[in-house]
Amino acid sequence: MLIFIFCRVNRKKGNLLPWQWIAIAFxxxxxxxxxxxxxxxxxxxxxxxxxxxxxxxxxYHDLIHDPAHFFSINSDFRHFTGLFSTSDDAFWSxxxxxxxxxxxxxxxxxxxxxYYIDVILFNAFSFWGLYLIYRVAVYHLPGxxxxxxxxxxxxxxxxxxxxxIDKDGLMIYFTGILISSAHNxxxxxxxxxxxxxxxxxxxxxxLMRNVNALIFxxxxxxxxxxxxxxxxxxxxxxxxxxxxxxxxxLSGLRSSSFNLPQQFAGRQHQFLSLEASTRLPLTSLEPxxxxxxxxxxxxxxxxxxxPYITEITSPFHAMMCGENIIFICIIFFSLSxxxxxxxxxxxxxxxxxxxxxxxxxxxxxYIVPFPGAIIRYKAFYTMIFLLPFVxxxxxxxxxK
Numbered sequence: 001m002l003i004f005i006f007c008r009v010n011r012k013k014g015n016l017l018p019w020q021w022i023a024i025a026f027x028x029x030x031x032x033x034x035x036x037x038x039x040x041x042x043x044x045x046x047x048x049x050x051x052x053x054x055x056x057x058x059x060y061h062d063l064i065h066d067p068a069h070f071f072s073i074n075s076d077f078r079h080f081t082g083l084f085s086t087s088d089d090a091f092w093s094x095x096x097x098x099x100x101x102x103x104x105x106x107x108x109x110x111x112x113x114x115y116y117i118d119v120i121l122f123n124a125f126s127f128w129g130l131y132l133i134y135r136v137a138v139y140h141l142p143g144x145x146x147x148x149x150x151x152x153x154x155x156x157x158x159x160x161x162x163x164x165i166d167k168d169g170l171m172i173y174f175t176g177i178l179i180s181s182a183h184n185x186x187x188x189x190x191x192x193x194x195x196x197x198x199x200x201x202x203x204x205x206x207l208m209r210n211v212n213a214l215i216f217x218x219x220x221x222x223x224x225x226x227x228x229x230x231x232x233x234x235x236x237x238x239x240x241x242x243x244x245x246x247x248x249x250l251s252g253l254r255s256s257s258f259n260l261p262q263q264f265a266g267r268q269h270q271f272l273s274l275e276a277s278t279r280l281p282l283t284s285l286e287p288x289x290x291x292x293x294x295x296x297x298x299x300x301x302x303x304x305x306x307p308y309i310t311e312i313t314s315p316f317h318a319m320m321c322g323e324n325i326i327f328i329c330i331i332f333f334s335l336s337x338x339x340x341x342x343x344x345x346x347x348x349x350x351x352x353x354x355x356x357x358x359x360x361x362x363x364x365x366y367i368v369p370f371p372g373a374i375i376r377y378k379a380f381y382t383m384i385f386l387l388p389f390v391x392x393x394x395x396x397x398x399x400k
Contacts (some may be wrong), residue, residue, distance in 0.1 A: 001148075002026065002124050006131070016135055017149070023151040026127050026234025033119035033163035040164075049165040052100055053115050059105030060113055070105065096167045096208040104165065119165060126162055128171035131382075136183045139390030140349035151390050157323055157379035167208050172380060174204035182220055186227035211267070212360065218244040219356035226348035237351045253285050261287035268367045277312060280306055282369040292366075299365030303378060304328070307371050320375040327382060334389035341392040350388035357385035 003026055007019045017025075040047035062070040104118060104280045111117035134152050138145050153159070162168045181198035185191055198220075206213040222240040252261040265285035272284065280302050283295050305324060308315050335341050344350065360381035368374050 002120070006127070010131075013135065014136065017131075021149060025130075025149075026123070028079055028154065028159060029123045029127055029163045030120045032159050033123055033165070034116050034336040036160060036164040037119060050115070050159065053104060053118060056101045056104030057113055058103055060108035063105050063109065067165060073382035084223055089289065096170070099207060100165075100167055103170075115165075119163075122165050122169060123163055125173040129173040132176035132180040136179055136349075136385055137391065139183070139386070140347070143394040144391045147390045147393055148387065151383060151386055155379070155383040155386075156317060156397055157315060157375055158383045160319075161379045168376070168380065169210050171205060171212065174201045175380075178205065178216065178220075182223060186224065211264075211363065215356060215359045215363065217358070219352050222355065223348055223352040226351070233348050233351055234346045237355055241355060247287050261289075261292070263365075264366065265291075271368055271370070271373075274370075276370045276372070278307075278317070280369050280371060280374075282375065285366065295366060296362075299362055300366075302369075302374060303361045303365040306374075312370075314372075316372055316375060319373060322376075323382070327363075327386065330386055333391050334392050337393065341389070344392045345388050350391070353384055353387050357381040361385065 003019075003023050006022050006026065010017055010019070010022060036051060041050060059070060104122070107121045108116050110121060130152050134148060137148050137152070141148060163173055178198055178201040181194045181201060184194040185198065202213060202216065205216065218240050220235050222237045225236050225240070229236065248260050265287050268282070268285045272282065282298055282302070283291075285291055285295055304327070307321055309321055312318050312321055345354065357382075361378055363372055364377045364381070368377060
């Protein structure tokens with residue numbers, strides 16, 4: 001039924017994808033989500049996905065027997081002004097989980113409280129987000145539809161981790177809407193509606209993971225400016241990000257919840273206090289420019305090169321190591337195959353993708369010391385970062 005709905009919508013949008021491609025991609029996501037659920041219910045003692053599902057059964061009961069309680073706002077608004085507070089009882093720490101559990105409670109009406117049916121229904125959201133990203137990507141990167149399709153829907157870590165019942169799926173859903181809305185607004189297509197959808201989707205990302213929402217701000221601003229000024233796109237992006245970095249560290253002069261260097265360092269310290277079987281060495285951050293510069297090489301190394309082949313201790317580490325190798329090979333292949341690739345990367349949409357995803361990857365590298373968590377968090381950003389390179393494989397399209 002969901003595949004049929006997606007195919008009908010796809011037809012109205014001009015048959016961007018053959019129906020067979022839609023069916024294969026969605027079936028792959030549903031299967032990956034089920035495999036994830038099976039692995040984490042049989043071979044691991046704890047999984048966020050199963051925890052969310054089990055908590056949603058209580059909301060499902062309320063929805064059926066006490067709808068007034070289900071739809072009531074029962075969030076804890078303590079520390080509401082602390083946008084980046086990491087306290088367990090802070091509103092912004094729990095907003096994303098509360099929304100996800102409420103959504104699962106509603107999906108349970110259709111699945112009768114079955115986890116694996118919930119997986120199918122839940123993946124409709126992340127699939128739609130990926131479809132919207134594909135739609136915008138083939139507009140800006142013509143002639144590479146097949147490569148873009150394979151990357152967006154079948155990048156291994158993105159397919160596996162982002163097909164599970166987790167906040168990442170909703171992050172992709174809202175991200176797809178935001179990118180699509182920003183694109184429509186830039187080409188002046190239904191500008192008022194596009195702006196409204198962009199605001200709503202940004203609010204959704206802010207509720208899911210507020211820190212990740214900040215990554216969008218300079219990228220979207222620079223993309224919008226380049227849609228008005230048709231020259232020296234890379235200079236505009238450089239200026240916007242230069243101002244962003246300046247504002248980031250100047251906020252450290254204030255002793256408040258908006259002291260961004262302190263808040264980011266606090267997030268890292270929270271991760272460093274956790275226990276895990278495998279941990280990468282990561283220097284403790286201080287809220288100073290010098291500290292961030294010192295940790296920068298470690299962040300880059302953790303994201304793009306670790307774990308090394310000699311450090312593989314689990315199948316997930318092997319997946320991460322293999323993806324790192326494939327990631328580097330795709331970039332080198334793209335740049336060496338096409339002499340126009342560099343100028344192609346300097347186009348507004350490609351600069352937006354690279355700057356947005358690189359910011360997300362560095363954020364993870366600065367904060368997270370665990371390889372198992374890194375591969376899950378960086379999966380989507382890695383796929384987005386590779387889009388401009390995959391989009392330059394077709395030389396003729398790049399020249400055009």
